[in-house]
Amino acid sequence: MxxxxxxxxxxxxxxxxxxxxxxxxxxxxxxxxxxxxxxxxxxxxxxxxxxxxxxxxxxxxxxxxxxxxxxxxxxxxxxxxxxxxxxxxxxxxxxxxxxxxxxxxxxxxxxxxxxxxxxxxxxxxxxxxxxxxxxxxxxxxxxxxxxxxxxxxxGLIVGPGDQSDRFTYWPLRLARGGEVLAPGAPEEPVQVIDVRDLAAWIVRSAEIGVVGVFDATGPTVGRGEFLDRVAAGVGDADARIGAAAGGVAAMDPAEAGAKPNLTWVDQEFLAAQKVNPWAGPRSLPVWLPLPEYAGMLDHDVSATLAAGLAVRDLAQTARDTLVWARETGRDRADPADPADLHAGLTAAEEAEVLAAWHRR
Ligand SMILES: NC(=O)c1ccc[n+]([C@@H]2O[C@H](COP(=O)([O-])OP(=O)(O)OC[C@H]3O[C@@H](n4cnc5c(N)ncnc54)[C@H](OP(=O)(O)O)[C@@H]3O)[C@@H](O)[C@H]2O)c1
Structure with a gap:
């Protein structure tokens, strides 16, 4: 065509x-x-x-x-x-x-x-x-x-090439390891779409003449599962990056890294600490205040999946995003410091909020 x-x-x-x-x-x-x-x-x-x-x-x-x-x-x-x-x-x-x-x-x-x-x-x-x-x-x-x-x-489009850094924060952060500040609660909904999956569905839909109005994002998962999958994708990322340099290496979920060390901090405490939701500096991305935004990352996409949208494992999205973030210098010289990202907490900000949480 x-x-x-x-x-x-x-x-x-x-x-x-x-x-x-x-x-x-x-x-x-x-x-x-x-x-x-x-x-x-x-x-x-x-x-x-x-x-x-x-x-x-x-x-x-x-x-x-x-x-x-x-x-x-x-x-x-x-x-x-x-x-x-x-x-x-x-x-x-x-x-x-x-x-x-x-x-x-x-x-x-x-x-x-x-x-x-x-x-x-x-x-x-x-x-x-x-x-x-x-x-x-x-x-x-x-x-x-x-x-x-x-x-x-x-919905929220993620993956290699995302200039907003809303998702990219998490692969970089979970690859760094240690105690990770996780916003809200594990069961809160998260819904994203890998840019390549969305692109593939758009092109295939043009080929076969899919028409209508669709919500185009992945299935809803809990934030706990979301962070687990991101961690699984980046857990042994350093070993994979060499393999991925000539392309994207196949992801074997069985090889996935260990469970992340998450500390869940509720939204009231985060708000008191002036941590912003969703995007931008001093934020925790892919986190939205409830109940105002309880539906934003929880759309019914059954019709879209039935119309052919195929979504890859979030672990693969996370790993490829990490590779891209490092290749393009989004982690800069110090991979422990995400301060150069457009979104997220710096390592120092995160440590400060975690310390306050443990002192409360
Ligand atoms: N990112 C998300 O999470 C998200 C979520 C929901 C929906 N969306 C939607 O998804 C789409 C994302 O598109 P995208 O990733 O390709 O990014 P984009 O930033 O929306 O891209 C805009 C494209 O249009 C071109 N453009 C902008 N102004 C132009 C002008 N005056 N004349 C000609 N071309 C112009 C840009 O190229 P040049 O600058 O080179 O001209 C660029 O290629 C958008 O429709 C956005 O609203 C995004």
């Missing part, structure tokens, strides 16, 4: 383009090129979608399928108007941020209420408007493409 990836220079859209090349498709990536290089084997067309006529370089080109990751309704409307007519299948990558209710577990596209679409006078670039903007994007795609559209509401 001739596949156009609107994007392709970073993380998910790059993984989609790479997967499509690997599956033998003719792939064009269209972006400004400011976020990075498109994957090998693709052809690149420089476009700037901030320009109202920015897709002109694609005029006259025909594609069987398009994958778009845009966040701005103006860019999505421009794309469907310019390219929608002759396309057989259109994937729009949306987000579970379209849902207005973050507290109810088990929601799906059939049950979850959505944010209102963005009002005409709202700033579509304001990050506070991200969910509403994605709702407007979805509506533009569905209005123009109808039953040719696959709307993919991604």
């Amino acid at each position: 001739r596949i156009l990836v609107l994007g392709g220079t970073v993380f998910l859209s790059a993984a989609v383009a790479a997967e499509a090349v690997a599956r033998g498709h003719e792939v064009t990536c269209a972006a400004r090129g400011s976020s990075g290089e498109p994957p090998a084997g693709t052809s690149f067309v420089r476009v700037d979608r901030d320009d109202p006529d920015g897709l002109a370089p694609l005029a006259g080109r025909e594609f069987d399928a398009v994958v778009d990751v845009a966040r701005l309704p103006s860019q999505v409307r421009q794309a469907v108007a310019a390219l929608g007519a002759g396309v057989r299948h259109w994937t729009f990558v949306s987000s579970i941020s379209v849902y207005s209710d973050n507290s109810t577990p088990g929601q799906s596209p059939h049950t979850g209420p959505l944010h209102d679409p963005l009002s005409a006078d709202a700033d579509e670039r304001d990050v506070e408007n991200y969910g509403s903007a994605k709702v407007s994007c979805e509506q533009a795609v569905l209005a123009a493409l109808g039953d040719r559209a696959n709307v993919v509401r991604a």
Whole structure:
């Protein structure tokens, strides 16, 4: 197939383009090129979608399928108007941020209420408007493409290439060993999707014409199991990294490392210690306050799994993420110090909070 990836220079859209090349498709990536290089084997067309006529370089080109990751309704409307007519299948990558209710577990596209679409006078670039903007994007795609559209509401996307570090903190931290500060409680829900699994499903869905609206993330696991799987993936990571240098070595769960030494600290104590949830400095990522966010990482994805989304073992995601983090210097010179990450606690911050917890 001739596949156009609107994007392709970073993380998910790059993984989609790479997967499509690997599956033998003719792939064009269209972006400004400011976020990075498109994957090998693709052809690149420089476009700037901030320009109202920015897709002109694609005029006259025909594609069987398009994958778009845009966040701005103006860019999505421009794309469907310019390219929608002759396309057989259109994937729009949306987000579970379209849902207005973050507290109810088990929601799906059939049950979850959505944010209102963005009002005409709202700033579509304001990050506070991200969910509403994605709702407007979805509506533009569905209005123009109808039953040719696959709307993919991604959950937390993790794995090699993730610039947010929300997941990457955990492989780096568990590889370091010692007493690990674990937020909340082991049974609290966690739900993530490996970027490569999501990319593979997007490409396969384009091939076979999967259409509809899907929540695209992995099955829910407890945070205890989540951390155990991450630890299993990185437990003997140093021995594996040599093997993985020429590619990704096969993961044998039987070889997995020992159980991590976790100290669970409740959310009230963490809040009192000014530890932030989810992302950013002085945070514990993949942790969200309850009950407000009890549903955010606990969507019902049975329909998506039935539609072919296949998810790998989290241990493998963790190990590959660790390899990538070290290769790209995210752990910098001192692997014991994650201070250079965009998310998480530094080793000193973690030790300080643990000491306070033990003194309480
Ligand atoms: N990360 C998560 O956990 C998460 C969770 C839920 C949903 N999502 C969704 O998943 C998708 C992630 O996409 P992604 O990983 O590929 O990252 P992204 O940062 O959304 O990528 C945007 C792509 O569009 C291109 N682009 C941006 N501005 C442009 C412009 N003015 N003109 C032309 N191209 C432009 C960028 O390339 P250039 O900068 O090179 O132009 C890049 O290739 C997004 O739709 C996001 O909303 C992410």
